[in-house]
Amino acid sequence: MTQTPKDIIATIKQNNDQIKHVIFTGCGASMADLYPAYYFVAQESQRLSVQIMQANEFNYATPKFVGADTIVITASLGGTTPESIAATKHARELGAQVITLSHNPDSPIVKAAEFVLIHGFEEDYAHKTEKMTMALQLAIEIVNQFEGYEFYDEAQTAFDGLFDLINHEVQMAQGAAKEFAQRYQYVDKIYVLGSGATFGTAYSTASFLFMEMQWITGTTINSGEFFHGPFELALKDAPYLLFMNDGSTRHLDARALEFLQRFDTKLTVIDAKDHNLASIASPNVIDYFNPMLITGVMRIYADELSVARQHPLTQRRYMWKLENY
Incomplete structure (x- = not known):
């Protein structure tokens, strides 16, 4: 059964209700697609630290805090970007809760991740924004489930x-x-x-x-x-x-x-x-x-x-x- 952003964050909270950090990481357009989600957490969360990082920078200059109390969200349209696959694997090795977004359900990045969201792209112009939209849904769920977001229903x-x-x-x-x-x-x-x-x-x-x-x-x-x-x-x-x-x-x-x-x-x-x-x-x-x-x-x-x-x-x-x- 396909999980929703709400399901995924609920499962992560069950695993560890002491999440302190969120990192969004990717390359190129996929990194840019994560920006609104990063911006939301930065603006609306009162206690979570949040960063957005280029995937290879995350690989080679990993923040020292990354661990079980960290959610790492990665993305790759085709799921084959080597740096983003490496970032997904690296985050998991460090014990982080790792979510990836991809258009290809059989891609290497999907196989490397713990939690997965598959988005559309070709259907129409709106679906070209689905990766960005799903990332924002994840961000809103993180803030709402871990500390409450008063405008959740309006979102x-x-x-x-x-x-x-x-x-x-x-x-x-x-x-x-x-x-x-x-x-x-x-x-x-x-x-x-x-x-x-x-x-x-x-x-x-x-x-x-x-x-x-x-x-x-x-x-x-x-x-x-x-x-x-x-x-x-x-x-x-x-x-x-x-x-x-x-x-x-x-x-x-x-x-x-x-x-x-x-x-x-x-x-x-x-x-x-x-x-x-x-x-x-x-x-x-x-x-x-x-x-x-x-x-x-x-x-x-x-x-x-x-x-x-x-x-x-x-x-x-x-x-x-x-x-x-």
Whole structure:
């Protein structure tokens, strides 16, 4: 029988009700998909320490506290990322409670883990965010079961409406995505801004959708940090992509928006307010649902960009082609 995030955390609590630490670890886009879950625990827990670590950094610079009182959550889309498999095995050897998320139920990372969640990916745009969504569900269960989370029911309501909202908003965004593709098809760099729980989405967009999949230089900037150095490059027609949250860090995004408009940059905004996030998520939980909605909508922008550039998202120079790197 397939376990749910709630089942898994309940079993871990039965095994050890003195959990003190949580580590999220992975590589590339999978690490970025864990960011909203990390952010939730960091914001909402009053007693748990939490970190997010690149998998090979976890392997070679393991925090000394990792042990039976630690939950380690790993992730790998195909389940074959060597560093993430090693991190999963390493965490288990140290006695941690280890959960992995993967799309492939027969993959090496699944076989290495104690607890497993299998997520979708190909079904539709919403399912491309399922790994991120399941990680957030785990984070909410950890906080709720070990210390209580007063807005737990409101979070579940948001989860219930999330995938339908993403798929609907992707359809509504098709025209804007085509316009984005036409405006940006010849750029060689894009600056990507985001804040709060969506900072991981900004990072994955710049590093993977742009750098890995389109060979466009992508730079990630925290919207709040924009005014502490990076804004010097906000020139006329400089290419920017801004993710605007609905929630507590919106002021940071709005401040960056005003500045970028002031100097007539080549700016595209994907705004969770425009995509009706508040229709499913209450003000108490909305911060944590921005990344999934924005990620889902961003995928149609990436698809259209790949068509305009005649550069499929699956095209690579090195990945899957070189054995030794």
